[in-house]
Amino acid sequence: MSAPIISLESLASASSMEALLAKAASGGCSSSSCGSSAKPDDMDPAVWEKIKDHPCYSEEAHHYFARMHVAVAPACNIQCNYCNRKYDCANESRPGVVSEKLTPDQARRKVIAVANEVPQLSVLGIAGPGDACYDWKKTRATFEEVSRDIPDIKLCISTNGLALPDHVDELAEMNVDHVTITINMVDPEIGTKIYPWIFYRNRRYTGLEASQILHERQMLGLEMLTARGILTKINSVMIPGVNDEHLIEVNKWVKERGAFLHNVMPLISDPAHGTHFGLTGQRGPKAMELKALQDKLEGGAKLMRHCRQCRADAVGLLGEDRGQEFTLDQIPEEVTYDPSTRESYREVVARERGDHVAAKQAALSTVAETEATGALLVAVATKGGGRVNEHFGHAREFQVYEASPKGIAFVGHRKVDQYCMGGFGEDATLDGVIDALEGIDVVLCAKIGDCPKDSLSTAGIRATDAYGYDYIETAIAALYAAEFGLELLAESA
Template structure:
C-alpha cells in the first residue's frame, strides 16, 4: 500500500511525562519519519505545535519561514568544525552572521520582517555563539518580541553545556522548541571534535571536557522532555570520526525523549578557517549521508530537510533573504501589522487541504502500478510543495525516493553553481549540477531547455517539465506510473 505518512500515530498525551513517553516510544515506518506527518498522523495537540514550524515538519517547510536573530555572540565550547569569524553573504553555514544585534535591534528587525514576510512563523536564536551561554541577551530579545507578536513560535539552539541551568526559564517563557547539537555519546569520540569547553568558570580540555559536555547534554535533554518541550537533536556527520557512532547517538537521544534527529553533513572548506577544514577532514558524500540516516531509521524521527542555516537567516528554508533586512534598511520606529500574516495563514490552510487530496490521489495512482523499481527523483521547487522552478535557476533540489510502495522524502541537495546565471545558459556548465545529482534517476522541473536536457540524458538522468506546477507527490506518482505502469495524464494546477 502506497503511503505518504512519515509519523506513526501517537496516543494523546495527558501530561508532560505522557508526552515524553509518547515521543520516545513512537516507532517509525520509514526513515523519513517525523518530517512529513500531517494532522491525521498524530494527536491534535502535537500537530498544532509543529504544523507551522518549518524545521519540525517537512510539510510546513513548503509554506512557512524561519528567522534567526544574531544576539548571542559568546560561546562556551570550541568545535573543530566551527569558525564564527568568517562571513560571506552567499554562504549558508551555522554560526555565520553579517551583523550582530542588540535585543532592541533584533526586535525592530523581527517586526520589520513580520510585516514583509507573511510566511514568518518562527523566531530562533542560534548564535552566532551559544544562545544559552549568552542567555541574558537571548532572553531580552525573546521577551520584546513575544509581547508584540504573541503567536510567533520561539525556538532556541544550543550546544547543551549551559542548558540545564535554563530549562525552567525556557518553559516559563513558552519556548516550545529547543535544538541541541549532540555529536557523540562516547566522550572518547568527543575528544576528536571539541578541543575545549568553558564550564563553571573554568576551561577544560581532553576527555574531561567531553565527559562534562556529554553529561550536561543528556541532563538537559531529559529535563526538556520532562517538561513536554519538543527537542530536535542536530548531529554533524564527520567521516572517520562519528559516522559509525551516530546510530548510538540516535538511540540515546530517543531514550531520553528527543522528537527529531537531524544528521547534517560536515561543511569542511579550508577557506572557512576551521580546524577540520585546515587539516583536510572531508565531509560526507550524498550516499554516505543517506547510509547513516538509513542506519538510524528505526530510532528517533529523522529530519531530512535541514539547510544548515546561518545564524541570521531569514525566509523559507532553502532561501535566505537576510541581506534584505540589514540594520541600515530597518526603520528606527516600526509598528507590527498582523493582517498580512493572518491572511497568509488562511490561504495556506486552504492549500493544505487541497494538497492532502492530491496526496491521496497520488497514492491511488501508485497502488495501481506493478513494478519493483525504486528511483530517486530530484525536484526543482520554489516552495508550496509544487514542481515550480526552472531547472537553470535551481540552487538546490529536493530528492524523493519513488516506488510502487509510495513516495518518500530523502533530503535536499545544494547546487554550488546554478546552471543559468541571469537567465543565460549558453556558456554554463553542468558539472556542478551533475555532481549534485549523483545517483538521481530523474529530474522534474517547471521548465528545461533542450541543451541541458540532452546533457542530463547523456549522463543517464532523465529530465522533464511535463508535470510543471503539479504538487510534488502528484508529479512523481504520475511520472512513475507513466514509466512503469499505465499512462497518466498530467494536469497543470
C-alpha cells in the same frame, strides 16, 4: 477543476492578498479539505498544533512557512573542530559569512520589519552565532521583547547543550516549545576528536574530561526538556571516519530520552573557512553517503531530512535567505507591527494545504496500485508551495524525493549554483549541477532547455518539464506509474 496555483511570491505581496483569497476560495477547494492541513493519524493533537506551522519540525510545513534567526548571542562556551570563531559556525550556518550582530532591541525592530514584509514568517529562532543558552541574558531579553509585539510567533533556540539544564525552567515559563541541541557523540572518546575544549563553571576543560562533562549535560538537558513537554530536535554533524557510524548509537540514545526529531547534517569542510577540520583535510560526506546513513537510521528517532544548515541571521523559507533585504540600515528606527498580512496568508495556506493533502493521498494510492518493486530518486526544482514550479536554470537547490513501494518520501536536498544567469547558461556551472545530482534518476522542473536536458541525459539523468506546476507528489506518482508500466486514466477533479 484542479487546485488553484498560488505562488509564494504573489502571496508575499500584501496588495494582492484580497485577490488571492478570492482566487483560492473559487478554485474548487472541496469542503472536506478546506480549513487546515490534516493531522497525521499517529500524532497527538497537541503536538500537531506545535509543529504544523514550524518549517523545521514539519517537512510539510516547510513548503509554506518561513523562519527567521536573529544573531543576538555571539558568546560560546565550547570549541568545535568544525567551527572558526571568526565566522558563523560553518556547519550550523552558511560558511564564511559573518552575521550582523544585534542587540535585543535591534532584533525586535528587525523581526517586526520582517513580519510586515514576509507573511510566511511563523518562527523566530536564536541559533547564535555562539550559543543561545550560554549568552542567556541576550536570548531571554530578545524573546521577551519580540513576544510582546508578536505574541503568536513561535520561539525556538539552538544550543550545544552545555548550559541548557540551567535554563530549562525559564524556557518553559516563556512558552519556548522547540529546542534544538547539537549532539555529535554519546561516547566521550569520540568527543575528544570533535571538541578541543569546553568552558564550564568558570573553568576550561580539555580532552576526555571535557567530552564527558558535555555528554552528561546534553543528556540531562534533553531529559529535562522531555519531562516538560518541550519538543527537541537533535542536530548531529556527520564526520566521515570520526562519528559517522557512531551516529547510529546517538540516534538510539536520543530516541530513548524523548527527542522528537534527529537531524543528521553533512560536515562542511573547506580550508577557506579556517576550521581545524578544514585545515587538516577532514572531508565531508558525499550526498549519497549521507542518504545511506539516514536510511540506516530509519526506525529509530524520527528523521529530519529537509534541514538547510541556516546561518544565524537567516530569513525566509528554508532553502532561501532574504537576510540581506533586512539589514539594520534598511529598517526604520520606529516600526509598528501590522498582523493583517500574516493573518491573510494563513487563511490562503489553510485552503492550499487542504488540497495538497488530498493530492498526496491520491498520489500514494497511485504508487501503491503499481505493485512495483523498484525505486526512483527524483530531484525537484521548486520555489515552495509543494509544487514543481522552478525553472531548471534558476534553481539554487533541488529537493530530493524517493518513490518506492513504501510511498513517496522527502529524503534530502542538493544545493547547486544557479545555472542560468541573464538568459545564458554556463557550461562549468552545469557540470557542477550534474555532479551535485549524483544518484538521481529524474529531474522535475517547470521548464528546461534542450542543452541542459541533453547534458543531463548524457550523464544518465532524465529531465522533464511535463509536470510543471503540478503538486510534487502528483508529478512523482505519475512518473513512477509510467516508469513501471501502469497506464493512468486521465481524470478531472
